[in-house]
Amino acid sequence: MATLWTRGIQVCRALPRLCTAPSVQRRTSVRLMSTEKDNLLVDVDSKTGVATMQMNRPPVNSLNLEFLTSISIALEKLENEKCRGLILTSDVPKIFCAGLDILEMYQPDVERLQVFWRSLQDVWLRLYGSKMATIAAINGHSPAGGCLLATCCDYRIMAPNYTIGLNETQLGIVAPFWFRDTMCGVIGHRETEHALTLGIMYSTEEALNIKLVDKVVPQDKVIPAAQEKMKQYLKIPEVARQLSKDLMRRETVEKLRLRREDDVAAFKNFAVRESVQKSLGMYLEMLKKKSQQKK
Ligand SMILES: CCCCCCCC/C=C\C/C=C/C(=O)SCCNC(=O)CCNC(=O)[C@H](O)C(C)(C)COP(=O)(O)OP(=O)(O)OC[C@H]1O[C@@H](n2cnc3c(N)ncnc32)[C@H](O)[C@@H]1OP(=O)(O)O
Numbered sequence: 001m002a003t004l005w006t007r008g009i010q011v012c013r014a015l016p017r018l019c020t021a022p023s024v025q026r027r028t029s030v031r032l033m034s035t036e037k038d039n040l041l042v043d044v045d046s047k048t049g050v051a052t053m054q055m056n057r058p059p060v061n062s063l064n065l066e067f068l069t070s071i072s073i074a075l076e077k078l079e080n081e082k083c084r085g086l087i088l089t090s091d092v093p094k095i096f097c098a099g100l101d102i103l104e105m106y107q108p109d110v111e112r113l114q115v116f117w118r119s120l121q122d123v124w125l126r127l128y129g130s131k132m133a134t135i136a137a138i139n140g141h142s143p144a145g146g147c148l149l150a151t152c153c154d155y156r157i158m159a160p161n162y163t164i165g166l167n168e169t170q171l172g173i174v175a176p177f178w179f180r181d182t183m184c185g186v187i188g189h190r191e192t193e194h195a196l197t198l199g200i201m202y203s204t205e206e207a208l209n210i211k212l213v214d215k216v217v218p219q220d221k222v223i224p225a226a227q228e229k230m231k232q233y234l235k236i237p238e239v240a241r242q243l244s245k246d247l248m249r250r251e252t253v254e255k256l257r258l259r260r261e262d263d264v265a266a267f268k269n270f271a272v273r274e275s276v277q278k279s280l281g282m283y284l285e286m287l288k289k290k291s292q293q294k295k
Pocket of ligand 1: 097100102141168266271292
């Protein structure tokens with residue numbers, strides 16, 4: 001197993017220039033490092049060309065601007081390195097990804113808010129449109145943006161007793177069209193409408209029933225099962241597999257590509273609404289209370 005070490009990603013607070021290009025050193029092992037500790041661990045198996053990306057931003061892998069930027073840069077590097085497969089998983093116990101960092105949207109700096117949204121678009125375009133075979137090894141809860149990351153992948157394997165879904169309406173917000181399209185591509189129009197309007201968080205077992213996830217295995221088997229499934233993808237002639245994926249996804253990708261700035265504006269205008277800010281504030285308060293009760 002070789003590891004990709006990518007050093008020197010500097011995420012600047014200064015906008016709009018977010019980061020300097022990371023310098024990659026090819027050695028036996030390469031690790032993707034970010035300014036926020038080692039919040040993204042990427043190992044590449046040099047024999048198979050399969051990368052394992054572990055999200056590691058405790059407590060819940062929430063996606064803030066810096067974390068999204070790290071993920072986006074890592075995806076770009078893996079694509080450039082011609083990696084053939086990607087297993088996306090978490091290093092945080094019991095959490096795959098809690099979705100967007102709500103603090104980015106609550107009482108936001110409007111300039112940063114827009115950069116934040118573009119960075120999420122970047123991650124989506126890179127992951128959903130990836131040439132690599134991608135498998136989500138969902139080893140924890142996966143609400144909203146976490147579910148988005150998982151549904152961007154080609155295949156999903158999940159451990160029991162967790163939850164997954166696009167719960168945005170429960171926060172008083174709306175999943176944008178490309179979240180919807182991604183989910184539609186996995187579970188179809190009717191189930192997506194049901195899921196989005198009610199903001200349903202499915203248990204692992206329910207997710208399997210509606211085919212939101214493809215396979216359920218015990219917690220300690222999630223990554224081995226992903227590695228096993230990856231072998232099947234890698235046996236297919238590369239170009240045929242990539243073109244087939246492109247055929248299925250190109251229109252959806254292009255839709256966002258063509259509307260990126262409109263989408264940023266729609267998000268910004270929506271997020272700064274007083275009613276939305278009130279809902280987010282109440283939701284954060286509820287999360288805080290719940291978290292304090294545990295302590
Ligand atoms: C007209 C249309 C125009 C377009 C408009 C588009 C608008 C669309 C905008 C955005 C789309 C949004 C996508 C999202 O992803 S929103 C995020 C949704 N996420 C959630 O609802 C998850 C909330 N969290 C949880 O449910 C739980 O935390 C958990 C199940 C993930 C983990 O539970 P547990 O292990 O019990 O941990 P705690 O709940 O105790 O949490 C620990 C700690 O972390 C904080 N926290 C949790 N989640 C988030 C988060 N997403 N962002 C920020 N912070 C989070 C939590 O508050 C605790 O903090 P502490 O009190 O300081 O300890």
